[in-house]
Amino acid sequence: MxxxxxxxxxxxxxxxxxxxxxxxxxxxxxxxxxxxxxxPYGWALWENIQDALDSRFKATGxxxxxxxxxxxxxxxxxxxxxxxxxxxxxxxxxxxxxxxxDEPLIVRPTSETIIGYMYSKxxxxxxxxxxxxxxxxxxxxxxxxxxxxxxxxxxxxQEGHTAHATAEEAEEETLQMLDIxxxxxxxxxxxxxxxxxxxxxxxxxxxxxxxxxxxxxxxKKALQAGTSHNLGQNFAKAFDINFLDENNTRQYCWxxxxxxxxxxxxxxxxxxxxxxxLVLPPRLAPIQLVIVPIYRNDEEREQVLPVVERIxxxxxxxxxEVDDRTEVTPGFKFNxxxxxxxxxxxxxxxxxxxxxxxxxxxxxxxxxxxxxFVPQAGINQRVSxxxxxxxxxxxxxxAKFRDDHIFEPKxxxxxxxxxxxxxxxxxxxxxxxxxxAKIKEETKATLRxxxxxxxGGQGKCIYSGEETNIKAYFAKAY
Amino acid sequence: MxxxxxxxxxxxxxxxxxxxxxxxxxxxxxxxxxxxxxxPYGWALWENIQDALDSRFKATGxxxxxxxxxxxxxxxxxxxxxxxxxxxxxxxxxxxxxxxxDEPLIVRPTSETIIGYMYSKxxxxxxxxxxxxxxxxxxxxxxxxxxxxxxxxxxxxQEGHTAHATAEEAEEETLQMLDIxxxxxxxxxxxxxxxxxxxxxxxxxxxxxxxxxxxxxxxKKALQAGTSHNLGQNFAKAFDINFLDENNTRQYCWxxxxxxxxxxxxxxxxxxxxxxxLVLPPRLAPIQLVIVPIYRNDEEREQVLPVVERIxxxxxxxxxEVDDRTEVTPGFKFNxxxxxxxxxxxxxxxxxxxxxxxxxxxxxxxxxxxxxFVPQAGINQRVSxxxxxxxxxxxxxxAKFRDDHIFEPKxxxxxxxxxxxxxxxxxxxxxxxxxxAKIKEETKATLRxxxxxxxGGQGKCIYSGEETNIKAYFAKAY
Numbered sequence: 012m013x014x015x016x017x018x019x020x021x022x023x024x025x026x027x028x029x030x031x032x033x034x035x036x037x038x039x040x041x042x043x044x045x046x047x048x049x050x051p052y053g054w055a056l057w058e059n060i061q062d063a064l065d066s067r068f069k070a071t072g073x074x075x076x077x078x079x080x081x082x083x084x085x086x087x088x089x090x091x092x093x094x095x096x097x098x099x100x101x102x103x104x105x106x107x108x109x110x111x112x113d114e115p116l117i118v119r120p121t122s123e124t125i126i127g128y129m130y131s132k133x134x135x136x137x138x139x140x141x142x143x144x145x146x147x148x149x150x151x152x153x154x155x156x157x158x159x160x161x162x163x164x165x166x167x168x169q170e171g172h173t174a175h176a177t178a179e180e181a182e183e184e185t186l187q188m189l190d191i192x193x194x195x196x197x198x199x200x201x202x203x204x205x206x207x208x209x210x211x212x213x214x215x216x217x218x219x220x221x222x223x224x225x226x227x228x229x230x231k232k233a234l235q236a237g238t239s240h241n242l243g244q245n246f247a248k249a250f251d252i253n254f255l256d257e258n259n260t261r262q263y264c265w266x267x268x269x270x271x272x273x274x275x276x277x278x279x280x281x282x283x284x285x286x287x288x289l290v291l292p293p294r295l296a297p298i299q300l301v302i303v304p305i306y307r308n309d310e311e312r313e314q315v316l317p318v319v320e321r322i323x324x325x326x327x328x329x330x331x332e333v334d335d336r337t338e339v340t341p342g343f344k345f346n347x348x349x350x351x352x353x354x355x356x357x358x359x360x361x362x363x364x365x366x367x368x369x370x371x372x373x374x375x376x377x378x379x380x381x382x383x384f385v386p387q388a389g390i391n392q393r394v395s396x397x398x399x400x401x402x403x404x405x406x407x408x409x410a411k412f413r414d415d416h417i418f419e420p421k422x423x424x425x426x427x428x429x430x431x432x433x434x435x436x437x438x439x440x441x442x443x444x445x446x447x448a449k450i451k452e453e454t455k456a457t458l459r460x461x462x463x464x465x466x467g468g469q470g471k472c473i474y475s476g477e478e479t480n481i482k483a484y485f486a487k488a489y
Numbered sequence: 490m491x492x493x494x495x496x497x498x499x500x501x502x503x504x505x506x507x508x509x510x511x512x513x514x515x516x517x518x519x520x521x522x523x524x525x526x527x528x529p530y531g532w533a534l535w536e537n538i539q540d541a542l543d544s545r546f547k548a549t550g551x552x553x554x555x556x557x558x559x560x561x562x563x564x565x566x567x568x569x570x571x572x573x574x575x576x577x578x579x580x581x582x583x584x585x586x587x588x589x590x591d592e593p594l595i596v597r598p599t600s601e602t603i604i605g606y607m608y609s610k611x612x613x614x615x616x617x618x619x620x621x622x623x624x625x626x627x628x629x630x631x632x633x634x635x636x637x638x639x640x641x642x643x644x645x646x647q648e649g650h651t652a653h654a655t656a657e658e659a660e661e662e663t664l665q666m667l668d669i670x671x672x673x674x675x676x677x678x679x680x681x682x683x684x685x686x687x688x689x690x691x692x693x694x695x696x697x698x699x700x701x702x703x704x705x706x707x708x709k710k711a712l713q714a715g716t717s718h719n720l721g722q723n724f725a726k727a728f729d730i731n732f733l734d735e736n737n738t739r740q741y742c743w744x745x746x747x748x749x750x751x752x753x754x755x756x757x758x759x760x761x762x763x764x765x766x767l768v769l770p771p772r773l774a775p776i777q778l779v780i781v782p783i784y785r786n787d788e789e790r791e792q793v794l795p796v797v798e799r800i801x802x803x804x805x806x807x808x809x810e811v812d813d814r815t816e817v818t819p820g821f822k823f824n825x826x827x828x829x830x831x832x833x834x835x836x837x838x839x840x841x842x843x844x845x846x847x848x849x850x851x852x853x854x855x856x857x858x859x860x861x862f863v864p865q866a867g868i869n870q871r872v873s874x875x876x877x878x879x880x881x882x883x884x885x886x887x888a889k890f891r892d893d894h895i896f897e898p899k900x901x902x903x904x905x906x907x908x909x910x911x912x913x914x915x916x917x918x919x920x921x922x923x924x925x926a927k928i929k930e931e932t933k934a935t936l937r938x939x940x941x942x943x944x945g946g947q948g949k950c951i952y953s954g955e956e957t958n959i960k961a962y963f964a965k966a967y
Contacts, residue, residue: 041557042564042606043594051552051622058553074529075536079519080558080596080627080643081580086520099587102559104596106581107642108631116521118558118582118596128520138816144529149558149627153586164585165558338616 024230045157045164055297081116086124089249096216127250145171160277168272174264181265185241188269192237201292201405207460219243228281231433233486239269289352293398300331305360440483441472502708523635523642533775559594564602567727574694578631605728623649638755646750652742659743663719666747670715679770679883685938697721706759709911711966717747767830771876778809783838918961919950937962
């Protein structure tokens with residue numbers, strides 16, 4: 012299966028993606044429509060994503076907890092926009108223990124409501140605030156068109172839910188988590204996301220303000236890769252989350268929620284992958300280095316293997332695999348690990364043994380340009396340095412690709428041309444939900460975000476021509 | 490709330506447990522009947538349990554993955570005993586995305602069936618074996634009588650599922666995982682479990698042989714704290730999990746499954762807890778040490794706090810908390826952390842500052858006997874050593890308690906007397922499902938396990954009088 016060539020990205024991007032996810036053994040389709048099995052290699056990547064995020068959450072004072080999978084239907088109805096947003100995509104449990112339930116239970120699509128209910132029990136005084144809780148878990152949204160990682164009925168994520176004494180604090184928290192997502196995406200995943208605010212149309216059902224990190228995929232479509240919501244007092248009022256402040260006055264809390272899901276694995280695949288397969292960022296890669304011993308006979312084998320063993324020991328702290336299979340050729344192994352995106356390959360053959368060197372091949376630079384021969388002495392430092400170089404190069408390359416496909420059209424006609432060719436438009440924008448809807452209808456582009464980093468100055472709205480000081484990104488999106 | 494005394498264990502054990510779980514903020518009842526919220530302090534304990542198990546799983550070649558929450562109803566029906574065992578406790582999704590589903594989906598009560606289905610796709614050749622996968626996740630069993638951690642509709646666990654080429658290998662795996670659970674329970678949780686085999690009556694629905702670790706709780710009831718099942722070829726045949734062996738002959742696989750859940754938190758609470766609250770084993774405790782600064786005025790405060798800060802820095806690697814709240818008294822803080830079972834408390838007051846010492850109070854030995862005054866010099870080593878001492882003492886104490894309540898009655902009358910007084914019986918037993926059922930009816934005791942460690946020799950069955958070389962434990966159980 013490995014040896015069959017992937018459909019090239021340029022030929023059929025979506026087919027390339029589907030083949031890659033399955034052949035690299037990241038995920039598989041489950042027997043239930045739209046559900047996925049995350050296979051061990053994909054889950055190992057998710058575990059590394061979890062570690063990178065979890066340590067950032069804990070460093071900023073958050074703790075983890077677990078709230079129930081099932082939510083009474085009536086809870087959802089307490090927040091009007093929330094229920095409108097989520098009711099079309101619910102999975103509903105109507106039978107339990109052989110009996111029809113009095114009140115159907117929904118399988119959580121997100122947990123604001125049930126967590127809001129618990130917070131109203133736990134929060135009494137300003138001393139209980141802020142309450143900063145995160146949950147790692149699974150949620151279910153009944154999507155009609157699904158794709159592995161990008162959109163599945165069940166997916167895995169973290170959802171943070173916090174409660175604060177003031178509006179300012181809640182907004183600070185919302186932005187802090189946006190920063191954490193941005194930092195994680197850029198520095199761990201080498202995905203150069205653009206952080207920004209969602210439009211009123213695109214914000215979370217029940218939020219006052221939604222923020223997002225937007226990433227450009229290899230086909231130039233945008234992917235919303237993580238979101239952070241300021242919920243204002245909407246859920247606090249719906250669930251009566253209140254506290255006595257320092258003056259003994261009862262106040263509603265201000266709450267936030269923020270999430271990043273296994274969808275991010277799709278972002279990594281589509282940001283870095285090439286026609287040979289995955290290209291995984293070293294900091295998150297389950298396997299950072301694969302060592303392939305090269306020999307043609309027993310004599311060479313006896314020369315090579317002890318050196319492989321010694322070097323393996325010296326590479327402590329590097330996540331590595333020695334591919335000592337005897338039933339396949341080195342060429343087969345190269346393809347195998349390239350498909351799986353292992354950042355660095357080390358080859359050790361009799362010549363390397365004789366010269367006290369090894370050959371290294373970078374996954375991010377295919378072919379001869381990515382190959383080097385280095386001394387065995389100090390190999391741990393060399394490999395560590397090279398992994399950092401690869402990490403940096405991947406970010407740079409992705410940022411260049413992104414910037415090369417962002418345009419600043421001067422009028423709506425040019426805007427349409429850019430979108431037609433799958434570019435992103437960065438344009439002056441006068442916020443208006445109706446105009447936003449028309450653009451979507453006319454071009455399929457949506458407002459991805461109003462980036463935090465604004466150029467300043469002002470200009471005429473690309474659609475209405477009204478004066479505005481806001482610039483926004485528009486693009487087709489997943 | 491903290492300051493209200495717990496109902497003593499001796500007065501009402503079950504009430505003591507319920508109060509403790511909630512007041513120590515381990516868990517709370519959810520608004521859905523029988524579901525729980527695991528609060529941050531409880532979840533931090535579970536995270537430490539997860540780490541301790543996960544590292545053992547990985548060290549023995551297992552990898553993690555994620556399989557779907559939803560299972561088609563028809564899957565369960567493929568293994569006859571399995572569906573009989575689980576069908577009374579299923580939660581069923583009948584509506585998705587607003588429409589009635591053609592085939593109802595069950596929320597997984599355990600994942601043998603769906604994993605079996607995937608394994609039949611993935612396994613082709615002996616080269617694909619063994620397949621050693623574990624999953625951390627949530628499952629749902631519609632229980633009628635529920636208690637936090639011990640029995641809840643939804644609970645959290647790990648479930649390992651492995652496939653092997655031979656019966657011997659599958660049995661080895663099953664026993665290896667039993668050993669891992671035993672080692673974890675004893676050496677991380679200080680819970681002196683007894684590993685053994687389940688009777689035919691008590692084994693897992695669909696298993697050939699089930700193994701268990703059984704723990705004695707503070708009220709002397711038994712708790713099944715983890716199980717490991719040899720599934721033989723039952724699921725392999727039901728799901729057509731087969732492979733081509735080295736002779737190119739198609740064979741069914743031999744599979745196993747094994748699980749340990751958040752129920753284990755209940756085991757920790759009920760093995761070690763006392764009338765003051767939790768007593769957590771140092772290796773798993775979310776907070777191993779709490780430092781309480783003691784001062785009566787600003788002057789003393791300024792003497793004490795810098796020393797607290799310095800010692801905190803010196804205690805790197807110890808999971809600690811400094812309780813510097815000003816609105817409550819030291820006495821309140823002592824109760825607060827005793828309730829939460831923090832293994833070690835350090836008090837630092839002006840006298841300690843003057844003498845370059847600190848006071849240490851052990852949670853496992855209440856009162857003066859557990860208190861010591863030690864020099865500040867070398868504090869990290871002292872604290873580490875003391876935590877190890879506490880860990881060892883907790884195991885020893887629990888093992889003594891267990892052994893003090895295991896009896897070897899000489900006849901069935903004495904057996905009934907022991908069970909009546911909530912002791913465990915260790916007796917000669919001639920396996921017989923009917924007799925086992927009668928004993929259960931007559932005494933409420935069940936066969937907990939046939940321990941791996943057998944005394945040898947033979948004797949007369951406690952019930953039938955038949956000669957046998959098997960000894961077994963009987964007890965009332967959770």
